[in-house]
Amino acid sequence: MKQIQPKSLFVASCLALLVTSLSFGIRAGILGQLGVQFHLNAQELSIIAGTAFWGFPLAVVLGGFIVDAIGMKRLLIAAFVLHLLGIVLTVATPYFSSGFWPLFISTLFIGMANGTVEAACNPLVATIFPDNKTTKLNHFHLWFPGGIVVGALVVFLFKEIGMADLWQLQVGLMIIPTLLYGYLFSKLEFPVTERVAAGVSNAQMYRSVTSGLFIFMFICMFGTSITELFTNQWIEILLKNVTENGILILALTAGVQVLGRAVAGPIVHRLSPSGVLFISAILSALGLYLMGSQSGNMLFVAAVVFGLGITYFWPTMLGFVSENIPESGALGMNLMGGAGMFAVSIYMMFMGGFYDNIIGKNLPAGATMDAFRSAAPGTAEATAYAQAQAVAGPEIINVTLVIPIVLIVAFGGLYFYMKGRNKQLLQTA
Template sequence: MKQIQPRSLFVASCLALLVTSLSFGIRAGILGQLGVQFHLSGQELAVITGTAFWGFPLAVVIGGFIVDAIGMKRLLVAAFVLHLLGIILTISTPYFSSGFWPLFISTLFIGMANGTVEAACNPLVATIFPDNKTTKLNHFHLWFPGGIVVGTLLVFFFNEIGLGWQLQVATMIIPTLIYGYLFLRLDFPVTERVAAGVSNKQMYRSIASPLFLFMFICMFGTAITELFTNQWIEILLKNVTTYGILILALTAGVQVLGRAVAGPIVHRMSPTGVLLGSAILSALGLYLMGSASGNMLFVAAIIFGMGITYFWPTMLGFVSENIPESGALGMNLMGGAGMFAVSIYTIFMGGFYDNIIAKNLPAGATLDAYRSAAAGSTEAAAFAQAQAVAGPEIINVTLVIPIILIVAFGGLFFYMRGRNKQQLQTANA
């Protein structure tokens, strides 16, 4: 007979998500270094970064369809193998003739590993904590910004003492080996949908419901607002402040604290109230980041961090609680939708970023010539000035997304309040 240990499973899940977030935090911190060392354009960096985001939905959607059949344990062993391969290949990049393809493939492996972790761990947490899903999903997902804090601070301090990016990436091997060992030795329950006896027909009908489709589309916006901005913040603000990487760490730190105290906030405000408040704060934070400078950027980072704190776990928790028949597939389709949207948006914005820089260079100048100009030269100074204009402009374009979410979540708030009131009246009749 299986001996299920919810606490140990939760700890191992948090470690797996820690590796996922370390990959985001460390890669965000070393992206500029990789671009310089391997002579990569903004477009190429965007393609590499975007690979993590489309590798994620590829794995999370496939995982969502097969997790009920093969079990959560097999998926998490696959995640462990993919994480290990991706980390080792990234470290080995300098030994290849081209830097682009090893970074592309290793990022794809890591993205698929990250998606596989989400595909298994979100339904696992919902299964082992059936009466407290949204709160425990917030507690689980605090390890995502937690890993970004650790990753970005590692990058900052390793750079300060002169340790290279390969050592920074290598730090991910330790938690990877630990979570792999834990999952190999632990027993797993079946998913909540399988335990409840919900049929495949019921599951597919639920993911075609108007409410699920609405949340599915909203996930595009919440994911882009949070993950695109966080992954690119060091590049976007590089020539506006010398502390771009610390702004990312501050934003993520706010997310950690917010998700740690999610229980009373979610219960007091309701998930829809939390989502509406999150959209308002995200929009305000992005507006300030795109227009402020100096110390006000840290204020903007705090406000933005408060805004994006509850987006991802509350979206998943809302679907799990209000459309329970969708099961693991519903949660994983939500995660896949978010990451897919980020991948497309990142690639598009990479080209847009290069175009803005080119427009702000002297007439007749070529982008590649100015990008590779020697430090201290007139060309290098002009390129830095163009970057300082391009970064905030990208942030201001992205600001449109949380503004749209304010309208969408405002409507959802009143819809759910009316539906819950009607259900209560029906129950009391």
């Protein structure tokens, strides 16, 4: 029997998450270009982008229910196949008569692959590092913003050298890490999940995911995910006519997340997971406020503040549940991930239509949006459309700002609740 190699499993997991994040970073950078090439409006683009976010919860929740039964290895092989199908279909989109459905289906495949990676890798990391879950989950999840940085810089580089039209090549680059993680996982031996190893029954697991604390965290996951992922996925569009370097704002935000998650250990241990979430909500709200109200170089300051705010949201939410509600096992972690992505998909679809409505209200009376959207650069119509976009983007950001403000109250309460509970446990120990 092969020996389990935690370090090799962790490296392969990071590569799988890198593919997940590259899909977000590259798609965020080419979203506007896809809209122009295939004549898609903002609502259609938001539906396509949102598909990745509801394909994810579909896979991650299903994976959460079956991972203990079929094992993490089979799930990750399925993720590999779905990633390959999604990448190939995206590249082949120009060969179809309509761009919408190939992009929709390919994004669904990639979203399901991304969810399957999380469904298997989150419990895998918690299982192979049982004494350091939150820190190692932060280290694992630094590859998500890391891939966004790489993807955003790839898009920016292609744009700078005049090869922005080669978006198929940009998407095709994801095949390299996909093949690498598929090969590694096919060769490695996997442990059983932590819940199975501990002998926790299905009844105990289902009771734990209906507890008050889990439901509270489940609802809060809606807000943390929308704050982070909606803003990052749409930043190039929202700031398109506010700054020429929207994709660099995304890269800077993600770069801050990489550095923050790399040094997560001492921060989480000093502040506690609930304290980290409370401070993260404050910084996220401040960062979004600055993004919606500033311009020029101040947008880069806003990106740093916002990046600091969202750095610890996703992995610390998962780590909190794994440490404080351990009986929930892989199902608990995957329900959290599914809740977050599902909330983003719904929010993104709603905001796509809202964005179009704001633009329409800021165009001359009686104007048709399609005529202005497709107007030649330099014309009065193109200028009017750009000015309407410049108003719409910050307005969407300001609406989204309400979410982290609510989270400040929620996580402030959580911090004091956990502080009191831990104190009570120490007194009774």
